[in-house]
Amino acid sequence: MRHLLRSVWDEPRPPDPPRRMWWDRVLVGVFVGLVVLEGLVRPNLPHRVLWMAVAVAIMPTLLWRRTKPLEVVTFAFVASAAGTVLAGGEQSGLRSLVVMLLLPLALVRWGSGREVLLGSVVVLVSAVFSMAVSDLAAADVVGGLIVLFAVVALGLALRYRARAKARELDQVKLLERERLARDLHDSVAHHVSAMVIRAQAGMVTAASSPDAAMDALRLIEVEATRALGEMRAMVHMLRSDRPVHDGDLSPGVGDVDSLARNARHGPSVDVEITGDIADLPAAVDTAIYRLAQESVTNALRHARNATRVQVCVDADDTAVRLLVRDDGDPVRGSVFLGYGLLGMSERAALLGGTCEAGPHPGRGWRVSAVLPRASATSRGR
Template sequence: MRHLLRSLWDEPGAPDPPRRTRWDWVLVGVFVGLVVLEGIVRQGLPHRVPQVAFAVAVVPTLLWRRSRPSEMVTIASVVSVVEAVLAGGEQAGLRSLGVLVLLPFALVRWGSGREVMFGSVVVLAAAGLSLAVSEATAVDAAGGMTILFAVAALGLALRYRAREKTRELDQVKLLERERLARDLHDSVANHVSAMVIRAQAGVVTAKSRPDAAVDALRLIELEATRALGEMRAMVHMLRGDAAAGDHDPSPGIGDVGSLAGNAGHGPPVDVAITGDVADLPAAVGTAIYRLAQESVTNAVRHARNATRVQVRVDIDDAAVRLLVSDDGDPLLGQALPGYGLLGMSERAALLGGSCEAGPNPDRGWQVSAVLPRAGAAS
């Protein structure tokens, strides 16, 4: 039990709670109006003016319910006790103050562990005092506590659902970084291997053919420059080391053509590559292949009634552009991005580019990506 309480106490608050928006101000304005209206039209309300004044003063705590939930819950709890005292006997307080149930929800949803524990004690104590002062029946007490616990349970469920969603997204990003790290590692290793071979050839031919040795040195310089650029990109883009182990050679821009054809269980795939692929960095070529591969896989699996999938790669001096489209049935409603699309966006961003997916203007779905030809800036 002690360990459980300690872990709850050390629980951090929810990261990046939503900022205050104009709708929060609208919410406060609406409920201030309801409080005033109830104070005017409700019959038999004791201490009408003080109750309405306290209620109007406490409703603005909703504006800080996400950023300072513990303090706002404390203020509202104190006011609820005062209101119960003013109401007295069996007279109920202002029903329009039921909006303050949003404060316990916000406390559990966004507060830290110590804020939740302190705020819970305050809320329960205030609820008990209010029920005692108002001489409420057991049914009223049970109903009030049920509402409080239901609101807290909802906030807790949404809190941990958001946390699991964040963990899943972080895992997708981590896996994509590891895969990109592997691809970069393999491409740099290829450059180093080429330098070793050129150096060995230069040593052998240095005496008999000095010009060949000079050519070998120039090629070594070129390979070293490419390797250095990709290693710098790796340092800028990745955190942590690539997973150890043997890996298959990384695919490149030339492997995009292997995606063409018809697997027999989906629409045929047509591939066209235009532009000069010479001197294209291996990391960029691998990224284009991976993006095209994922896009084609999604189209073959999910495009309804599609008759074709087109893959177009356009390469110029500044950028490499990829467009993958199908002519399937239009999607109904707004499609939510899956983890595959998030991983594709992450890969493109790590190389200084962008990747977007959405419905075609006419029908079907398309994925477009733009990567700098030179890769991420060093």
């Protein structure tokens, strides 16, 4: 119990309370008018002048109910209890004072943990004191407490709902950051890796074959142009108002052919696409390309003495399958440590599929992925 109270006591205020708006002033003005009107038209109202003065003094506290909830609750309920004492135990008959229920509601909704606890003590003590010095019937006392607890429960529900929405928003932001990290790694990092490979090949051949070095420079220019184009596309999508989807930033299965290469230095890349790749969900279409792109990049960078990289995409009515393998030297364990494989696994898992990577029996490295054609993302829309 002590730990529970400590956690409630240490809870901070909810962020960004609504600032005072024009309708807050209208609310105060309307209820001040109702107090005056009610005091004038009800001839049997006990201690009319006293309770009208107390009510008019309480009404302006509504303006600060979100920013200073503890202070306004303390002032309002202490003033009400003092009015009961001055009236000789007579409770206020002003029905317009029901607006005071907005104060404990705001306290629970916008106050910090310690403010809620202290304010609750003030409300309960002043309410019990007022009831004790007055001649209220037991039914009226119970009814008043039920209404007060209902208001507090409503404030707690609103606070919980706002917190749940904030957590949901934070989760969306986290998923968006992870998605952008995967796109940056799979697109821009791919092109940068290709430029590094071309530059290394150009330096090796510069002395003996200037033409090969020039070819490497031209390929570096092409890769840099592609990387710049994809970066501009990402920035454009991030600055636009419409939602960003994976398919907006990336090519699809039909572009896997662009990964093929016949190189004088380093392994060649052969691409084979079979089956029906039409009408694939955008997320699946993009994911297959990105998985193939990252796998080819890893093979070109890490596969020792490899001469060939095979990329096979096969699509049927239920799933799309990707297989990328090279014929490099046998490897032990994972030589592709980093964010690449992690991002590939996450991308496949988000779509309800799988992605596995490891040494190929006998020689080289293989990456295999299976994505359902009706992905989890597509089904959830």
